[in-house]
Each structure stands twice: as C-alpha cells, then as structure tokens.
Amino acid sequence: MSETIGKAASSADAGNAGTISDREIHLGPLENYIGFYLRLAQNASFKAFKRHTGEGDLRPGWFAILSLIGGNPGITPIALSRASGRDKSTITPVLRDLMRIHLIARESVPGDRRSYALSLTPAGKEKLARLSEHAARHDAELDALVGGRKAELLALLRRIAAEID
Amino acid sequence: MSETIGKAASSADAGNAGTISDREIHLGPLENYIGFYLRLAQNASFKAFKRHTGEGDLRPGWFAILSLIGGNPGITPIALSRASGRDKSTITPVLRDLMRIHLIARESVPGDRRSYALSLTPAGKEKLARLSEHAARHDAELDALVGGRKAELLALLRRIAAEID
DNA sequence: TATTGTTATACTCTATAACTATA
DNA sequence: TATAGTTATAGAGTATAACAATA
Numbered sequence: 001m002s003e004t005i006g007k008a009a010s011s012a013d014a015g016n017a018g019t020i021s022d023r024e025i026h027l028g029p030l031e032n033y034i035g036f037y038l039r040l041a042q043n044a045s046f047k048a049f050k051r052h053t054g055e056g057d058l059r060p061g062w063f064a065i066l067s068l069i070g071g072n073p074g075i076t077p078i079a080l081s082r083a084s085g086r087d088k089s090t091i092t093p094v095l096r097d098l099m100r101i102h103l104i105a106r107e108s109v110p111g112d113r114r115s116y117a118l119s120l121t122p123a124g125k126e127k128l129a130r131l132s133e134h135a136a137r138h139d140a141e142l143d144a145l146v147g148g149r150k151a152e153l154l155a156l157l158r159r160i161a162a163e164i165d
Numbered sequence: 166m167s168e169t170i171g172k173a174a175s176s177a178d179a180g181n182a183g184t185i186s187d188r189e190i191h192l193g194p195l196e197n198y199i200g201f202y203l204r205l206a207q208n209a210s211f212k213a214f215k216r217h218t219g220e221g222d223l224r225p226g227w228f229a230i231l232s233l234i235g236g237n238p239g240i241t242p243i244a245l246s247r248a249s250g251r252d253k254s255t256i257t258p259v260l261r262d263l264m265r266i267h268l269i270a271r272e273s274v275p276g277d278r279r280s281y282a283l284s285l286t287p288a289g290k291e292k293l294a295r296l297s298e299h300a301a302r303h304d305a306e307l308d309a310l311v312g313g314r315k316a317e318l319l320a321l322l323r324r325i326a327a328e329i330d
Numbered sequence: 331t332a333t334t335g336t337t338a339t340a341c342t343c344t345a346t347a348a349c350t351a352t353a
Numbered sequence: 354t355a356t357a358g359t360t361a362t363a364g365a366g367t368a369t370a371a372c373a374a375t376a
Binding site: 024025026027028029030032033034035036037038039040041042043044045046047048049064067068070071072075079082083085132135136138139141142143145146149150152153154156157158159160161162163 | 189190191192193194195197198199200201202203204205206207208209210211214229232233235236237240244247248250297300301303304307308310311314315317318319321322323324325326327328329
C-alpha cells in the first residue's frame with residue numbers, strides 16, 4: 001500500500017514533525033496504474049540506453065532509424081515514419097542529420113518522383129553494427145530483469161502500442 | 166519476422182518496383198527489443214491519456230503530482246520529485262503552475278525553513294477527483310488489453326523502473 | 331483530391347549546473 | 354559540508370498545420 005520509487009527509499013528520514021518523508025509516501029491509485037509505471041520504466045530504460053551508447057556519438061533517436069533502413073534498403077521516409085510509430089515530420093530532421101554525416105544515402109525512385117529510397121552507406125553499416133552491440137548489451141540488461149517472462153512482456157507491450165489510440 | 170506498427174499495416178500497397186511498402190517492413194533486431202516496444206507502448210498510452218483528459222483542461226504532467234499531493238498532504242517538493250521519479254528541478258515549474266491557478270497551497274514547515282509542505286486546495290481536490298475519473302477510464306482501457314496479466318506486467322515494469330540505471 | 335516530403339512552430343518531459351538559503 | 358528549492362539553459366521527442374510537388 002505504501003511504496004517509494006527508485007533509490008530514494010534508502011535515504012535518511014529527516015524526522016521532521018509535520019513533513020512527509022520519503023519512506024512513507026503513498027502512491028495511492030497511481031500504484032496500480034499501468035500508465036504510471038510505463039512512464040517510469042520507459043524513462044529508466046531510456047536513460048540507461050543513453051548511458052550505454054551516448055558516451056560515443058549516438059543520438060538516441062538514431063538507432064531505430066538506422067536499424068530500419070539497414071534492414072530495409074530502399075525504404076521511404078513515409079514507410080519509415082510508420083514503422084517507427086512517429087509522425088513523418090519528425091523523420092525529416094533525423095534523415096537530414098544522418099545524411100549530413102554520410103551514414104545514409106538517398107536515391108530517387110523510378111515510379112514516384114515525390115519520394116526517394118534510403119540506404120546505409122558503408123560508414124552507416126559500420127556505425128549500425130557498433131550501435132547494435134551497445135543496444136544488444138542494453139537489452140540484455142532488460143532481459144535479465146524480466147527473466148523468462150520476456151515473451152509475455154513483449155506481447156503485452158506490442159498490444160498496448162498497437163491497440164490503444 | 167516481419168511486422169508493421171499500428172494502423173499502417175492496412176494502408177494500400179502502392180506497388181512501386183524498388184520501393185519498400187508498408188506491408189513488408191522488417192523490424193529486424195528491433196522486434197525483440199524491450200526498449201523499443203516500451204517506447205511505443207508508453208507513447209501510445211500517453212497519447213490516449215491526453216485524448217481522455219486533454220479535452221478538458223489537464224496538463225499531462227499534473228495528474229501524478231496532484232495525486233501524490235492529494236495522497237500525502239504535507240509532502241515536500243523534494244519528496245515529490247523522488248516519488249514521481251523526476252529531478253527536483255522539474256517539479257518547481259509544475260508547482261508554480263498549480264499554485265497560480267490555486268489547485269495547491271504551500272505552508273512553511275516548523276522544523277526546516279528551507280522547505281515547505283504542500284496540500285490540495287478544495288478546488289484542487291475537486292480537480293483531482295475529476296481527473297481521476299478520466300485516468301481510471303484510461304487505465305481501464307489498458308487493463309482490458311492486458312487482461313489477467315496486469316499484475317505480472319506491473320511487476321515487470323516496476324522492476325525495470327527500479328533496477329535499471 | 332490524396333499523398334510525399336519539408337518547413338515552421340510549439341509543447342512536454344527531462345536533465346545539468348550554478349545559485350540561495352538554510353541545516 | 355550537505356540539503357532544499359529555484360533558476361537558467363539545453364536537449365530529446367513529439368505533434369499540428371500549412372505548403373510545394375507530384376500522383
């Protein structure tokens with residue numbers, strides 16, 4: 001019924017008369033809200049991911065995009081935006097950055113002059129490989145936490161991602 | 166091995182020769198990354214929450230804060246920041262906003278002149294009650310999706326939130 | 331008319347660092 | 354010295370709306 005988040009639980013209780021100390025916080029309804037813990041978990045995971053990769057030169061949003069282009073040479077920006085679950089307007093600047101440092105290349109597509117096909121450059125492939133190592137290590141950490149219930153967790157998260165909204 | 170996110174799966178295939186269409190996107194390693202789906206699920210949940218409440222006058226970050234103050238009258242900003250898993254510097258502006266529209270009140274605490282105790286005003290309690298209805302409806306939607314596995318999902322998310330980082 | 335991609339703009343969440351006033 | 358709170362600043366993620374080019 002009473003809980004504290006993260007490391008704060010172990011901090012000392014100041015023992016003030018009328019003040020609520022860390023140790024006795026009531027989360028109330030929040031405690032059973034999936035949305036609340038989804039935010040906490042995602043935030044923690046994001047921070048850990050940045051720590052694992054950010055020391056180098058990765059920007060957090062890049063990995064999924066590079067990975068999708070690497071796995072789908074010729075993919076268009078619009079398909080990319082759908083696959084990554086973001087609006088197309090958020091893809092443009094990422095692609096611009098990746099182009100600027102020559103990790104990806106664009107090529108016009110014969111059938112449709114509005115669009116273009118994306119692919120990784122050799123440097124992009126190298127970078128993706130390096131990032132993948134970091135990402136794999138990161139996800140291994142998550143895997144260790146969820147133990148044998150990873151498949152179920154993924155299934156639930158996928159369902160939430162797909163069916164809500 | 167092949168998957169598409171969200172509603173894009175049902176969009177028409179343009180049938181262009183060299184282009185990757187929505188229907189055939191390979192997520193690759195991403196498909197088994199907890200972090201990837203954590204982001205998608207959290208984002209979907211967040212959008213749905215905004216849709217449920219945002220029509221009114223709620224700002225997304227407010228609910229958790231109001232809820233924590235409501236459940237812990239006299240709580241201090243620093244305890245609030247720990248309970249909500251955010252840095253103290255992110256709490257200040259939220260409290261300022263909530264003060265400005267008179268949903269919360271502050272009172273000095275006898276033992277420590279650096280800090281102060283927070284509580285909901287009558288208007289704050291009313292607002293929290295109204296928001297709680299929206300939030301409950303939102304979480305009920307999530308509950309329906311996860312069915313009988315809510316307890317396990319919460320346990321896993323809590324563990325990720327607490328032990329990563 | 332609808333779609334692809336870009337741009338402009340804005341909002342939210344979050345953090346770090348430097349500061350003050352206390353403790 | 355260490356902690357509570359504030360401020361300034363910055364960065365990531367995301368979205369909407371309006372636009373040009375093309376379908």
